[in-house]
Amino acid sequence: MLKLLKNLSVYKWIVLAILGLVFIQSMSDLFLPTLMADIIDKGVVIGDIPYIWKIGGIMLLVAALGAIASVVASYYSSKAAMGLGRDIRRKVFDHVENFSLQDFDEIGTASLITRTTNDITQVQQVVIMMLRMVVSAPIMLVGGIIMAVSKDAKLSLIIVAAMPILIGSVLLILYKGVPLFQTVQTRLDRLNLVLRENLTGIRVIRAFNREKQEQVRLKKANKDLTDVSIKVNKMMAFLMPVMMLVMNLTVVGVIWFGGLRIDNGAMQIGDLMAFIQYVMQIMFALVMASMMFVMIPRAAVSAKRINEVLAMQPTFLDEGTKKADKEPGTLEFDSVSFSYPGAEAPALSDISFTAKSGKVTAIIGGTGAGKTTLINLIPRFYDVTSGTIRVNGVDIRESSQEEVRSKIGFVPQKALLFSGTIAENIRFGKQDATQAEIEHAARIAQSEDFISRMDDGYDAVISQGGSNVSGGQKQRLSIARALIRKPDIYIFDDSFSALDYKTDANLRAALKDETEQATVLIVAQRVSTVIDADQIIVIDNGGIAGIGTHEELLEHNQVYREIVESQISEEEIA
Known part of the structure; x- marks a missing residue:
């Protein structure tokens, strides 16, 4: 929490102004009961009307000053808290932009969304309360006790008896409630995940008539969150009645014993009324403090989750500064292997090939062979486990990610607009x-x-x-979108699968002239898409099963021939 609050240093002058305004408001609130006691004891009891008007006017001025200070403090505290939330949100977003796909997989998109929205909102809310209460509550508590003791020290013993009950109740509720706050945020992550999957996968859900099953899944996630939220709120709801009960019993005790002291002549009526006001202010300060203690643990949980994202170092960072202009339009894989984190077997093993400028290199293979994984390594979405990938003759790890990606026109497997x-x-x-x-x-x-x-x-x-x-x-x-960049290397990851054969043929013919000075890498399932490529790479079980032209592979490569035979008849092959 303190790490995030350091971001408030930008608003230090606003914070100082808020603290000053809250101090003025608190002092005016503490001064009013004393003025009221003077009106009663020296004005009402004696019947001095001018004195009542005089002190009443002072009370109005003090109250107006406190009200103005309160309104301005509320405005600036909201401004500082919202600014802090905006800054943290921007900081998280900028940091997450540096994550590799592997890092996104580790945290999860749904959790990142929750942390960037709900968690930061929790921090914003507690900051608003802290800016108002962190000065106000102690002043009201200490000031109220001092003023109450000054009115009647013996009667103040009632407050001393009541405070341990209040403090004990707050600590007990916090002890029980804090562990549940983490559960609330975790289950909120789960609800967001299920909801996001349902919204993005609605076509698949409807196609397989899985609406009822998904409703059950969402209902469970929703119920889990509801149950723990109700449990937390029950605990929090218990706090206020306890506070009010203790407060009211304390006031009753003050009136009871205060009446006896007035009867004995040890106390005046005005002082008793002022004393009651100070008791209310002391209790209210404790209520405010307790509310702050309730909100801070939940905000602390949220702050911890935000800090986890900010503290998480990207799997790989830009370490090189070389310009990828040594051999324009070339792509080279040199003994490249790659494994996904936690995978039992590598997704790619010992991949070596060179794609040259002005040539079309096609990659073909069965489903799950590793084609898309291979493509994702080129823009450095993932980092190789071993081996080297060179773009324009430079190891992609020796150039910045921006430099490497500026040389690439990438069309992903799933078209996204x-x-x-x-x-x-x-x-x-x-x-x-x-x-x-x-x-x-x-x-x-x-x-x-x-x-x-x-x-x-x-x-x-x-x-x-x-x-x-x-x-x-x-x-x-x-x-x-990729063509307009006019890059050195074009990557088409199964980007023609939704096109009919005529459009596919027209597009490849148009691309031939447009990309004659660039390297073109095409990943495809259809043989008709790769048949005219200058070089075809056959991927099988994460390794290269063969490299050559269509005719060469058809004659000498069994894996390629099986793919061709599954799509084209014997007469067409001949």
Whole structure:
């Protein structure tokens, strides 16, 4: 918690102003009962009307000063807390952007979302309360006790008897409640995970008629969170009645014994009323402190979760500064092996090949052979376990990730579009692209025909996730986004799977001219997509089963021949 609160140093002048304003408010609240006692004892009892007006006017001024200080303090405390939340959220986001895919897998996307939203909100709320209460509660408590003792020391023994009960209740509730706060946040993570999977996988759920089963899964996650939240809230709900009971019994005791002291002439009526007010202020200060102690543990749990993300070092950091311009347009794998964390067997073993500028290199293999894993190593989404990958003749670990990725036009297996216009999605690959460049990239990607049929053309809006365009249209827009970069290396990870054969053929023909100076790497399941490649790499069980042209592999490679025979008839092969 203290680590996060250090971020408040940016708002140190605002914090100091808040503390000063809260001090003014607290002192005005402590001064009012004494003024009230004076009005009663020296004005009402004696019947001195001018004195009542005089002290009453002073009370109004003091109350107004306290109210103004309170309002301004509330405004600035909210401003500081919201600013802190914004800064932490930005800090977490900037830090998470450096994570590898492996790091995302370790924490989980749902948990990251919870930590960036709900956990930071918890910290914001407690900071607002702390800024107001951290000065106010001690002043009201200590000041109230001093003022009460000054009015009647013997009667103050009632307060001394009541305070251990209050403090004991708070400590007991905290002891029972703190372990549950961690459970609340963990179960909130689980609920977010289930909800996110249901929303993103709604098509699959409906296709397999799994709505009822998913409802049960969500109901369980929701009930788990509800049960522990109710348990926490029951404990917290127990606190306020205890506080009020002790407070009211203390007031009754003060009135009872205070009445006896007035009867004996040891105390005046005004002093008793002021004493009651100070008792209320002392008890209220303890209530405020108890509320703060209730919120701080939960915020501390949230702060710990946020700090876990901030303290987590990315699996790999930029260590090199070499420019990847030594041999433009070349990609080399040199004895590369890779294993996923915790995996029993490596996903890739001893992969070696070179893809040259102006040539098309295709990668083909069965499902789960390791094709996409191989592709993900090139932009350094994951780091190799052993071996070396060179882009333009430079080891990718000796260049910055930004430098390596700037040389690559990447089209992922699952086409992803962002909410915005078609032009904005294509321009995602090159921020300063002109309209002519956007249209050229769309034309090469065979997107021009369906874009022209849209009412707003390139200004047509793409909804979240590209849900208002087809799978093939999404793939073509993703390809246009990569083409507009004009990179040294193009990577197409099964990016033609949603295209019909005619569009596939037209796209590959258009790409041939567009990418003649670049290295093209195509991962595909269909033989028709790779048949014209200059070099075909056959991947089988994480290793290279063969490298060559279509004719060479068909003649000498059994694995490739089996793939071809599964898709093309004997007559077509011949």
